[in-house]
Amino acid sequence: FLGAGGGNDIQWCFSQVKGAVDDDVAEADIISTVEFNHSGELLATGDKGGRVVIFQQEQENKTQSHSRGEYNVYSTFQSHEPEFDYLKSLEIEEKINKIRWLPQKNAAQFLLSTNDKTIKLWKISERDKRPEGYNLKEEDGRYRDPTTVTTLRVPVFRPMDLMVEASPRRIFANAHTYHINSISINSDYETYLSADDLRINLWHLEITDRSFNIVDIKPANMEELTEVITAAEFHPNSCNTFVYSSSKGTIRLCDMRASALCDRHSKLFEEPEDPSNRSFFSEIISSISDVKFSHSGRYMMTRDYLSVKIWDLNMENRPVETYQVHEYLRSKLCSLYENDCIFDKFECCWNGSDRQVIFNRTVTFFLPPLCSIVMTGSYNNFFRMFDRNTKRDITLEASRENNKPRTVLKPRKVCASGKRKKDEISVDSLDFNKKILHTAWHPKENIIAVATTNNLYIFQDKMN
Amino acid sequence: DTQEKETITPERAEEAKLKAKYPNLGQKPGGSNFLMKRLQKGQKYFDSGDYNMAKAKMKNKQLPSAGPDKNLVTGDHIPTPQDLPQRKSSLVTSKLAG
Numbered sequence: 001f002l003g004a005g006g007g008n009d010i011q012w013c014f015s016q017v018k019g020a021v022d023d024d025v026a027e028a029d030i031i032s033t034v035e036f037n038h039s040g041e042l043l044a045t046g047d048k049g050g051r052v053v054i055f056q057q058e059q060e061n062k063t064q065s066h067s068r069g070e071y072n073v074y075s076t077f078q079s080h081e082p083e084f085d086y087l088k089s090l091e092i093e094e095k096i097n098k099i100r101w102l103p104q105k106n107a108a109q110f111l112l113s114t115n116d117k118t119i120k121l122w123k124i125s126e127r128d129k130r131p132e133g134y135n136l137k138e139e140d141g142r143y144r145d146p147t148t149v150t151t152l153r154v155p156v157f158r159p160m161d162l163m164v165e166a167s168p169r170r171i172f173a174n175a176h177t178y179h180i181n182s183i184s185i186n187s188d189y190e191t192y193l194s195a196d197d198l199r200i201n202l203w204h205l206e207i208t209d210r211s212f213n214i215v216d217i218k219p220a221n222m223e224e225l226t227e228v229i230t231a232a233e234f235h236p237n238s239c240n241t242f243v244y245s246s247s248k249g250t251i252r253l254c255d256m257r258a259s260a261l262c263d264r265h266s267k268l269f270e271e272p273e274d275p276s277n278r279s280f281f282s283e284i285i286s287s288i289s290d291v292k293f294s295h296s297g298r299y300m301m302t303r304d305y306l307s308v309k310i311w312d313l314n315m316e317n318r319p320v321e322t323y324q325v326h327e328y329l330r331s332k333l334c335s336l337y338e339n340d341c342i343f344d345k346f347e348c349c350w351n352g353s354d355r356q357v358i359f360n361r362t363v364t365f366f367l368p369p370l371c372s373i374v375m376t377g378s379y380n381n382f383f384r385m386f387d388r389n390t391k392r393d394i395t396l397e398a399s400r401e402n403n404k405p406r407t408v409l410k411p412r413k414v415c416a417s418g419k420r421k422k423d424e425i426s427v428d429s430l431d432f433n434k435k436i437l438h439t440a441w442h443p444k445e446n447i448i449a450v451a452t453t454n455n456l457y458i459f460q461d462k463m464n
Numbered sequence: 465d466t467q468e469k470e471t472i473t474p475e476r477a478e479e480a481k482l483k484a485k486y487p488n489l490g491q492k493p494g495g496s497n498f499l500m501k502r503l504q505k506g507q508k509y510f511d512s513g514d515y516n517m518a519k520a521k522m523k524n525k526q527l528p529s530a531g532p533d534k535n536l537v538t539g540d541h542i543p544t545p546q547d548l549p550q551r552k553s554s555l556v557t558s559k560l561a562g
Contacts, residue, residue: 020559029559045560053560076561089507178503196501225499279479280489284498329473334481447560456560 009387010373010446011408011462016070018055018453021400031451032437037101037109040352043449044069044111045456046096050080052113052166054124068422068445068460071242075124077166080115092117098183100192102205110169112192118181119194121170121205129157160382175211176200182232187237195232195244202256214262215244215254230345238297241266245302249286250313269311270317281333281342289345294371295353301374303348306330308376308386323386323393326378328416328427341379341432348376352443377436380425381452382412398436398450398457408462 011360020029028049043055053076053128058069083092094115102110105358108125133155137145178196185192193214194201215232219225227248235241240256249451273282285305293300299320302309306327309319325346329336336342351373377383378395395412402409415424438451446461472480483489 018560020562026559028556031560046487047558047560049556049558051558055492073561076558179505208530222500225503228499228502277473277475279473279475280477281479331478333475333478334485337482338485414534454559 015460016458025454029454034100034440048095050094052079075164079113107246127163184233197228236297245288245291247287292348380430381434
């Protein structure tokens with residue numbers, strides 16, 4: 001088939017699920033971030049226990065053309081440890097807030113991982129051979145008595161079982177007073193930004209003892225604090241441009257060429273509010289939890305509590321598109337405030353940049369890059385996709401009950417009120433502890449990674 | 465005469481519910497209070513200054529250990545590093561890798 005593809009035209013099937021089956025979730029196992037690398041071959045997860053697990057996609061078996069390669073564990077390591085700052089009486093959580101991959105430059109892979117206070121650059125490298133035949137050492141490492149050596153030999157490299165090693169190459173510490181919520185690598189591949197609640201810093205990947213502050217919204221008097229930074233990202237192509245979102249639902253675009261301290265935005269994106277609709281909850285639900293540029297950089301997507309909005313960088317006064325994720329929650333805001341769910345931070349993502357289409361299994365077409373589908377999570381282990389072209393949307397569920405490979409997932413529907421149809425679920429039956437906050441889309445293929453509280457689901461489209 | 469009934473949005477109805485439950489809820493929606501709470505995440509009330517001064521004063525006495533209420537940090541009760549919940553890193557491998 002040669003499909004233009006859309007959220008509904010793609011038929012999603014269960015592929016794999018990782019993690020423990022039991023319902024008793026240890027806090028350390030709560031997944032806090034999910035990220036594919038630039039080729040999609042590697043998939044990294046971070047958790048509340050400060051651990052990173054990296055999965056690698058199997059090389060595609062050309063004869064087994066009905067499924068794409070599976071993801072298997074490639075490396076796992078402890079990225080961050082819990083700390084206690086005695087000076088400030090602050091407990092520093094080891095939870096990994098974000099992982100961002102560097103584009104691959106050599107045989108090794110590099111990623112940045114961050115907790116609330118410290119960013120680390122990790123090198124993940126493979127070792128598949130080791131030197132053998134030393135003259136002065138035994139194979140087990142013990143030194144030989146030199147007097148017993150009668151002949152000399154040349155040590156050689158011999159193959160060994162693949163070992164994947166992760167080592168911290170840089171530690172970027174002590175630059176954030178508040179809690180880091182974002183890291184973003186610049187398109188120059190030399191610098192990156194880190195954002196906390198009130199400040200954004202610019203780093204050079206090679207330099208750990210210095211960082212430039214580029215945004216500071218801390219008021220002189222903390223009593224006047226009205227707004228915090230919630231997310232930040234570099235433009236995918238312009239290395240001088242970045243955006244940051246706020247708890248008041250605004251996005252500011254800044255140009256680093258304008259001044260050293262980008263406190264004055266170049267553009268301010270804000271949707272005007274209807275004053276008659278204003279309530280106690282308005283500001284809280286307008287807080288932006290994620291911002292993502294489209295691959296071209298022409299658009300950006302924001303996620304607030306109830307919706308996903310697409311903005312055209314050339315239009316500041318309103319979004320070009322708005323998609324309701326779970327509008328039925330608007331009449332539940334009181335209880336969602338009481339159980340703190342109203343503060344849940346959902347992320348969002350675009351479909352991959354290259355649209356690869358298989359035709360007859362022998363010829364492959366690459367359609368031009370299109371950001372036409374957006375994905376985001378919801379409650380009850382539901383996640384949603386919106387097709388910008390067809391305007392259709394779909395709700396799917398990440399559940400072990402649907403785990404037959406190559407069986408197309410059944411769409412879900414929530415009944416807001418009134419008579420519940422068969423197969424619909426009523427709002428009051430939704431499980432608000434089952435949140436899908438983190439999702440990721442493979443950069444080139446229709447493969448998605450969806451994180452429930454402590455499990456990672458991988459879905460792929462049904463290949464003919 | 466006709467009276468126009470004002471339709472209440474779902475959001476406003478929820479707000480009324482919340483205010484009925486918590487009449488003392490701050491007038492400022494969202495705003496400073498919950499932002500400040502967010503910025504203070506992770507704060508524990510161990511004061512190293514108090515601790516060391518108390519230690520100096522009571523050289524010959526046993527330090528008062530935490531009473532049944534570990535959150536009590538005023539008066540003579542001196543929180544000690546031992547009172548703080550143990551923060552050990554997970555030595556266990558993630559179950560995702562299992």
